[in-house]
Amino acid sequence: MSNPASLNAAAYDALKARIVRGDLRPGAPLSERALCDELAVSRTPLREALKRLANEGLVEISETRRARVARVSVDEVVNLLAVMAVLEGLSGEQACEKASEADLDELARLQNEMESAYARTDHAAYFALNQQIHLSILRMADNGPLAEYFHNLNARLRHVRERLTPTPERWRQAVDEHAEMLALLRRRDGKRLRTLMEAHLRSKTDAYVAAMLNEGLVSMSRAA
Template sequence: MNEHPLIARRSLATELTGRLRDMIVEGTLKAGDKISEPDLCDLFGVSRTPLREALKVLAAEGLVDLTPNRGARVARIAPEAVEELFPIMGMLEALAGELACARLTPDDLSRLETMHAEMIGHWRRGEWVPYSGLNRRIHEEIFRIAGNATLAGLYQNLMVRIHAVRFVARKTPERWAEAIEDHERMMAALRKRDGAALSTLMREHLRHKADVVHEALRQLGAPEQG
């Protein structure tokens, strides 16, 4: 008999939250999709109670819209939110890049070089999902190297609101090549420990990402309000 059913239930809900979040980021669940509780219960082999707890967490993060009597849908980000959030993200990433260059160790650079080379390989093979995962990890690694917990916390709080569209928005071949060029230039700045250059490049990189997200929202038919 389980002596701590509440702890077990919370642990299951936490695991489900992570898995559903990954499904949204990877595009398995797309913006605007209705979320079928019976299908997900069958998929994960769980009851509706922990699943609904997980959906409430994702709703608080802004990834899911919960409507009484209408169920849950994957949230869409409004164009206005992109205009507000991406410049802030750009400034946070710029500061992280500058701090990372000052703290970068040979081991840190080696890890980034390995991830970058692997990401380039996925790009050449047209493998979007693993590419986007490594893209995210590279940005997160730069924040880790920066060594500022407050900065990293602000970044993660904003990422919760935009990462579903930021990393799932499919790029045109031209936009994808542009992103690769951005990352090549970022790696060059890291190798030189040029914090000012990396700061400028990361702000520019976020402007490019904002353009991609706007294009994706137009393709999705995102509402202009909300």
């Protein structure tokens, strides 16, 4: 028989994955009965999973205990991206201090693969490698609280990041910026890398908002 902790974790992981992938859209109701049947768990582990996701900002639970996927406004998206930009910049600065040469060689390999995906206009592969690069830099920073905050915020935006199709000009610029990130890491220039990584994400704000509005994933006003 599975123990309660493993059931809670399984329900949490499965439900979070659906939200992050965009299978469950913002505002979608979360029926306890339906989810219990789909996830093969009882109400207790499901409710624990919902509480945990609510603490992370992915789920909203009303006073009557009805749950739904959290909605987000344009203002909140802009604020989330502003905070993530600061976290990304800090991760780059700290990675400059702590990354090994082996770490940087692995990052160079990912960069080469990402450039190959760009050359063949394989957006899905490019996005996956892009995420690996940023998460690798985060890992090199070796800062637990920073990683925790970053992962929580990233989960709230990943479903739209996967849908975001950059213009040809912006895509080329992003590839070049990643190459510069690697060069700055090799030179251990933390201050310049921090500035670049913050600007790299902030430059995408308008594109994020436009994509989310187009998909109906955000409202113009602050979510109620």
